[in-house]
Amino acid sequence: MPARKQARNPGGRPRDSRVDDAIATAVRELLVEVGYPRLTMAEVAARAGVGKAAIYRRHATKQEMIFDVLLPDRFLAVPPDRGSLRADLAAVLAEVAEAMATPPPGTVPGLLADIHADPALHDRFTERYLGAQRRTLTEILDHATARGELTTRPDPAVLNALLVGPAFAWLFLLSESPAELPALTSALLDAAVALATQGPPAPRTTPA
Amino acid sequence: MPARKQARNPGGRPRDSRVDDAIATAVRELLVEVGYPRLTMAEVAARAGVGKAAIYRRHATKQEMIFDVLLPDRFLAVPPDRGSLRADLAAVLAEVAEAMATPPPGTVPGLLADIHADPALHDRFTERYLGAQRRTLTEILDHATARGELTTRPDPAVLNALLVGPAFAWLFLLSESPAELPALTSALLDAAVALATQGPPAPRTTPA
DNA sequence: ACCGTTTTGGAACCACCGGTTTCGTTACTC
DNA sequence: GAGTAACGAAACCGGTGGTTCCAAAACGGT
Numbered sequence: 001m002p003a004r005k006q007a008r009n010p011g012g013r014p015r016d017s018r019v020d021d022a023i024a025t026a027v028r029e030l031l032v033e034v035g036y037p038r039l040t041m042a043e044v045a046a047r048a049g050v051g052k053a054a055i056y057r058r059h060a061t062k063q064e065m066i067f068d069v070l071l072p073d074r075f076l077a078v079p080p081d082r083g084s085l086r087a088d089l090a091a092v093l094a095e096v097a098e099a100m101a102t103p104p105p106g107t108v109p110g111l112l113a114d115i116h117a118d119p120a121l122h123d124r125f126t127e128r129y130l131g132a133q134r135r136t137l138t139e140i141l142d143h144a145t146a147r148g149e150l151t152t153r154p155d156p157a158v159l160n161a162l163l164v165g166p167a168f169a170w171l172f173l174l175s176e177s178p179a180e181l182p183a184l185t186s187a188l189l190d191a192a193v194a195l196a197t198q199g200p201p202a203p204r205t206t207p208a
Numbered sequence: 209m210p211a212r213k214q215a216r217n218p219g220g221r222p223r224d225s226r227v228d229d230a231i232a233t234a235v236r237e238l239l240v241e242v243g244y245p246r247l248t249m250a251e252v253a254a255r256a257g258v259g260k261a262a263i264y265r266r267h268a269t270k271q272e273m274i275f276d277v278l279l280p281d282r283f284l285a286v287p288p289d290r291g292s293l294r295a296d297l298a299a300v301l302a303e304v305a306e307a308m309a310t311p312p313p314g315t316v317p318g319l320l321a322d323i324h325a326d327p328a329l330h331d332r333f334t335e336r337y338l339g340a341q342r343r344t345l346t347e348i349l350d351h352a353t354a355r356g357e358l359t360t361r362p363d364p365a366v367l368n369a370l371l372v373g374p375a376f377a378w379l380f381l382l383s384e385s386p387a388e389l390p391a392l393t394s395a396l397l398d399a400a401v402a403l404a405t406q407g408p409p410a411p412r413t414t415p416a
Numbered sequence: 417a418c419c420g421t422t423t424t425g426g427a428a429c430c431a432c433c434g435g436t437t438t439c440g441t442t443a444c445t446c
Numbered sequence: 447g448a449g450t451a452a453c454g455a456a457a458c459c460g461g462t463g464g465t466t467c468c469a470a471a472a473c474g475g476t
Contacts (some may be wrong), residue, residue, distance in 0.1 A: 013422045013471070013473050035324070035325040036321055036325065042463090045425090050424080053465090053466085055421075061463085061464085077436080104324075106322075106324030111317070113243075113245060113318035113321055114209060116243065116313045117314045161378040161381075161384070165372075166370045166373035167369075168377050169373035173320070173372065174320040174368060184369065186468080191403050197235075220445060220451030220454075221450075222451085243418090249433080255456090257454065259455060260455090264436080339438075340453090
């Protein structure tokens, strides 16, 4: 049985918050140095200067440890209304792009593989990350609709895939440089907003 | 030192091709049943009815074994000219989408994580997969340019990210159903072709 | 001041994994 | 028939994830 995540204190020694920070820092450093598959719990403990027991008291498994370090609770807050559909989408897309581009290249795919392999992790990811993102996009669409910027209201999931997907493929499938991400997302946003305001493209004249 | 991949026979017992098939089948089955991270070489050997030595005689590591099984040499052949930009793009996109959607959900992210962690694998992936895809897209753009379907010629890597990315995110980030992939890619193609033929969208009137 | 509770770093422990090697056997070429 | 290499099976090794135990230390309640 994995260790519990939250042991409430009616008494006894409180947790040392510097241990939490040391673990998180060690995980981030080791992800950069050895990559996701070669990260070991023993090395995290050694790097952080803590015992393995202190780690397992906070995180049940290696996968959850990395998940917790990379996706803290305060991920994707309520979106501020920036006055236009494009600005709103640019803000959330920039936040997602930065979250994907910050850890070393193999980290996000590795974490996704573990998420797909473990139903419990998959559920946590769905609520914490996808749910928040869906709510954010829905709110952005509400604002755009109120402004009259939309001719049709797209499905949030489809919109999410269309916006985040290219940056995703750019970084992890093509292994291209994060430096060129802003240009890619900017062009993508121009195209998406143009289509959304002009209505869907005319049906093609040549048969498929 | 890992075992060699190709030991040519001037004499001696030839390789049993049924062993190759048994290994590939076992890998595919086990990927479905236990997922990428929990696939073990011992179980592949047991499932295939084969000794571990026979596997390592063909594939140097577990990562390369899965890579070889999932991305055989004959991946992405020369693209037939289907007469229109949309049809050409639809053909290559359908092929890529099928390759991503066929193995179980965690497989592609897991393989990508290993590819990013191992420079040798990364090189093989870049030439075998990305190189072929880049050549295919370049050829498609040549045909479209000759037909006068393009106002500006996009960069193949950007085009690749814009086309494949949404399907990528749809399957592995959002964990949505592969059944709805054709609708997603079809709408995406309509939009992309409309933009490519009409020229880039008009610059936005509201400031960013 | 004392006691019970909990966390601390450190170390030991276990089952298992990836990878290599060895074994006797089998199938093919020269 | 001699030589060679692949075959299935099994043993082996270093290392890993995860669990548990330990004595010391830090806190709240009384």
